[in-house]
Amino acid sequence: MKTIDAILFVGLGNMAGAILDGWLASGLEPGRFSAIDPGRESAPDGVTLLPEAPAQGEFDLVMFGVKPQLLDAVAPTVEHVVGPETVLMSMLAGAPVSTLREHFPRAGAFVRLMPNLAAAIGASPCGLWSDDLDDETRAGITRLVDRLGSAEWLESEELFHPFTALAGSGPGYVYRFIETLARAGADVGLDPGQAERMAVQMVEGAARLAAGAKASPGELARRVASPGGTTQAGLDVLDDGDAMRTLMRECLQAARDRSVEMAGKSSKDG
Numbered sequence: 001m002k003t004i005d006a007i008l009f010v011g012l013g014n015m016a017g018a019i020l021d022g023w024l025a026s027g028l029e030p031g032r033f034s035a036i037d038p039g040r041e042s043a044p045d046g047v048t049l050l051p052e053a054p055a056q057g058e059f060d061l062v063m064f065g066v067k068p069q070l071l072d073a074v075a076p077t078v079e080h081v082v083g084p085e086t087v088l089m090s091m092l093a094g095a096p097v098s099t100l101r102e103h104f105p106r107a108g109a110f111v112r113l114m115p116n117l118a119a120a121i122g123a124s125p126c127g128l129w130s131d132d133l134d135d136e137t138r139a140g141i142t143r144l145v146d147r148l149g150s151a152e153w154l155e156s157e158e159l160f161h162p163f164t165a166l167a168g169s170g171p172g173y174v175y176r177f178i179e180t181l182a183r184a185g186a187d188v189g190l191d192p193g194q195a196e197r198m199a200v201q202m203v204e205g206a207a208r209l210a211a212g213a214k215a216s217p218g219e220l221a222r223r224v225a226s227p228g229g230t231t232q233a234g235l236d237v238l239d240d241g242d243a244m245r246t247l248m249r250e251c252l253q254a255a256r257d258r259s260v261e262m263a264g265k266s267s268k269d270g
């Protein structure tokens with residue numbers, strides 16, 4: 001397969017827009033990118049916004065980024081630009097390669113990607129899976145996706161379900177945690193605006209520290225908690241009856257199960 005130069009985004013919403021922003025911020029040339037999204041009036045400087053897929057020509061990579069429910073309707077409108085030299089990359093939750101293959105039978109290769117919104121700042125773990133890439137193209141995809149954070153190749157497509165639950169949906173849980181923490185801060189006496197600012201900054205600082213530390217998050221929690229001190233009093237509430245562990249397991253199970261359910265619905269042979 002030839003090198004990946006021309007990239008077409010099909011759907012440029014929240015997630016695909018974050019990926020484009022991340023690639024541009026990492027220094028990729030805007031002229032490499034085109035996008036189709038009827039809901040957008042503009043694209044970043046230098047990126048070509050198309051009303052529809054060109055009648056002729058093929059792209060090296062087509063990044064499919066519409067809502068999963070729109071796959072059946074949108075795929076036929078762009079299939080003609082997905083040829084044997086095209087990598088079809090899909091970020092759709094719960095759309096297996098078997099389904100993508102039915103929609104894009106001429107594609108040279110298929111890659112599933114599971115990013116999160118932090119791709120915009122080059123800080124997203126990105127799940128990847130493919131069963132038909134040659135080594136050179138796989139290395140090219142890895143370099144491209146590493147610009148968004150880190151390329152994490154998964155050993156089986158089934159692992160996309162738990163990966164999506166943790167890393168794709170994860171920012172949603174963290175934002176809910178921050179929101180709830182800020183509200184609790186106001187409940188215990190802080191000004192609400194100040195509590196929200198502090199909650200965001202505290203989570204950012206704690207995450208950056210954990211990302212650069214040799215110690216595990218569990219060990220870091222122990223370092224914060226002085227025996228008999230304030231942190232231990234708070235942790236005792238979270239740990240009582242394994243409350244937090246149970247909540248997070250149920251949270252991830254629900255997200256994983258939904259991904260499995262979506263895959264069953266979108267797969268024609270599932």
Ligand SMILES: NC(=O)C1=CN([C@@H]2O[C@H](COP(=O)(O)OP(=O)(O)OC[C@H]3O[C@@H](n4cnc5c(N)ncnc54)[C@H](OP(=O)(O)O)[C@@H]3O)[C@@H](O)[C@H]2O)C=CC1
Pocket residue numbers: 010011012013014015016036037038039040065066067068070074091092093114115116117168169
């Ligand atoms: N949001 C996230 O954090 C993550 C999302 N994903 C996946 O990314 C995909 C997109 O999600 P998200 O970005 O949140 O959704 P959005 O709705 O923000 O983005 C989808 C975009 O596709 C556009 N669109 C609709 N019809 C067409 C069409 N015919 N041709 C081209 N574009 C079209 C929509 O326009 P309009 O709004 O006008 O309909 C919208 O801008 C999903 O499949 C999801 O599973 C994966 C990981 C994380």
Ligand SMILES: O=C(O)[C@@H]1CCC=N1
Pocket residue numbers: 093164168169
């Ligand atoms: O909620 C969703 O279905 C998508 C996939 C992961 C994040 N957002």
